[in-house]
Amino acid sequence: MNKSFIHHVSVATLTLFFFSGCVMTNVSNEPEPIGDGNQSLEGQAINVLIPAGGIGQFNAWEARSKQFTKETGIEVIYHETPYENLMENIISEGISDSGFYDVVVFLDSMGPALHQFLQPLDSYVERDDFHVDRWPEAIVNLSTFEGTLYSLPIRAHVQMLFYREDLFNELNLEVPTTWDEFQEVSRIITEETDTYGIVPYYGAGNNGQNIPLWTAHLWSNGAELFDENLRPAFTTPEAIEATEAYVNLFSVDKVAPPGSVTFGEQDSRTSFRQGGGAMWIGWWWTYPEFNDPNMSAEEVAGNVSFASVPGWEGKSAQPSISTFPTAIMRSSEKRDAAWEFLQWLAEPEEELEIVQDHLTGESSPNQSSTVITQRDNLLNHELNDLTDGFYELAGENFERARALPTLTDWPRIADLLSSAISEMAAGAPVEESLNRVADRVEHLLERAGYYEEAMETKGEEGEASVE
Known part of the structure; x- marks a missing residue:
């Protein structure tokens, strides 16, 4: 090659x-x-x-x-x-x-x-x-x-929940299907074992790796990234609630390792493989390495099982792809x-x-x-x-599953969102931070001419949409 x-x-x-x-x-x-x-x-x-x-x-x-x-x-x-x-x-x-x-x-x-x-x-x-x-x-x-x-989507990944089956059996825990259950199971594991409940990754950058876990919370709660006119929509009460649930795992509930605030996806995966947490949410292709004795710690290899990503009570789970x-x-x-x-x-x-x-x-x-x-x-x-x-x-x-927006300027938007997520996990006020980054995203899109295009589309077709 x-x-x-x-x-x-x-x-x-x-x-x-x-x-x-x-x-x-x-x-x-x-x-x-x-x-x-x-x-x-x-x-x-x-x-x-x-x-x-x-x-x-x-x-x-x-x-x-x-x-x-x-x-x-x-x-x-x-x-x-x-x-x-x-x-x-x-x-x-x-x-x-x-x-x-x-x-x-x-x-x-x-x-x-x-x-x-x-x-x-x-x-x-x-x-x-x-x-x-x-x-x-x-x-x-x-x-x-x-x-x-x-193009053809010959290689694709979907989010799944991976968990330590041995710890769940030891504590007689059910696999969480809602985010409330997820938080409670994480709390119990953190309090009653020598490992954390979850190993998330809040680190900024890394091509926005911390965004899909945020959107899995966001979308399931009925919140959106943008409205039908491409205006930022992640400042609603539902979006604030979802974001708080995501970042509070680290900043308030203390059920995630201290390094999570700077972890990229690979860092958190390595931590999970080495026994740093009982649950991990991420791309499905990682599953075999968790049970590989050459890659994972002795207590981890052979003990990792899988489940669907949780959703909000009474609402459908919506993982990222x-x-x-x-x-x-x-x-x-x-x-x-x-x-x-x-x-x-x-x-x-x-x-x-x-x-x-x-x-x-x-x-x-x-x-x-x-x-x-x-x-x-x-x-x-x-x-x-x-x-x-x-x-x-x-x-x-x-x-x-749902996909992130197919906008030409999405990489720049993702950088702004990724940084805001990392700051909120480190303790920045959620509502204030979301409002601030929404203003910056809206300004970016306005300068790029998206709202002029949306108005033209609305005039021609009766509506504007985000794919």
């Missing part, structure tokens, strides 16, 4: 590019697919850009691509780039229009800023009768921008070959076999993956027998 650092454009240049309004103006003019889908693609080679880090699913793609090449004659060449350089590399590729990268994988929150460089997929989907509804709607929404499909979509570069001259590759990656059998081979020990350790995103596979009986129903429960969470 190549380590690719080509087509480098400085962060300063890219920032100037986006925030000076120098964006492409022809994004609505979708390039037509090359050919009718029946031509031979043999002999073509496509370049795929993925984030570095030894991710098992990507390693499995590379290993299994040899079979794809044998079947189609299309060679697949993988290139890695550090995660922190990923968006920069894709933007610089799009600006240069070199056609070097054909397929790219990125974090969903980057999508709104990147979509102008990506090939719309709707005409391919229609041409080949490709069924997008194989995935839960919330995941597909993160691959869609202004009604157009730009995150995806790493796979897309075709608009500048690619091999778009048909790239689409053939995307279809192959999205084959239900491919996804299922990667995970089954991992669970049964038939694949190399560096190809370990637990990621299943397609509805039928999440309900697969054999897979759920191997995992005690893990995927069926995850599927239920996917169906009721």
Whole structure:
């Protein structure tokens, strides 16, 4: 696998590019697919850009691509780039229009800023009768921008609750299904054992890692991030109540480790693996490492079970989701070959076999993956027998999950929210802090012209909405 650092454009240049309004103006003019889908693609080679880090699913793609090449004659060449350089590399590729990268994988929150460089997929989907509804709607929404499909959600994560089954049995505790129960169970565990009830992560930055646990509280209580006119809506009584419940775990209830206020997601996960807490809420892909004796403390490994994220009493739980979509570069001259590759990656059998081979020990350790995103596979009986129903429960969470907004300026909004969450966890007044950050977010959106666009949309369609 190549380590690719080509087509480098400085962060300063890219920032100037986006925030000076120098964006492409022809994004609505979708390039037509090359050919009718029946031509031979043999002999073509496509370049795929993925984030570095030894991710098992990507390693499995590379290993299994040899079979794809044998079947189609299309060679697949993988290139890695550090995660922190990923968006920069894709933007610089799009600006240069070199056609070097054909397929790219990125974090969903980057999508709104990147979509102008990506090939719309709707005409391919229609041409080949490709069924997008194989995935839960919330995941597909993160691959869609202004009604157009730009990527396939082949890698996706949903929040789940992980807990120390041994401690719950020892204290005769039920797994919490509401946030009130969650707080009470955390209190009991903290008082009656030598571990904390929960290991949250309030640290600012880290691509807004502290936001999804906040929105899981927020959304379930009927609160929203924005109203129908894109005005900040997280200052309502319901939002204040939800936020207080989230940050009070650390600042008032004292049921979280002292380091939680600065923890990123990885820090808190490590703390949980080492016995720092009895519960952890986060992305589902982490589950195997909690029970791995090579990664977790002796008292933790083999004792971690799973459940749905709690909700408010009498209201539906609404966990967060995150995806790493796979897309075709608009500048690619091999778009048909790239689409053939995307279809192959999205084959239900491919996804299922990667995970089954991992669970049964038939694949190399560096190809370990637990990621299943397609509805039928999440309900697969054999897979759920191997995992005690893990995927069926995850599927239920996917169906009721919600995604963060697909706004071009979301990364800047997320930075503001993330900092405010960290400050509130450290003791800043919740209502005052939410009002202050709401003013800053509204000012940012106003300067970016969102409210002018919303008024135009409202005039044309009768309403404005946030996806």
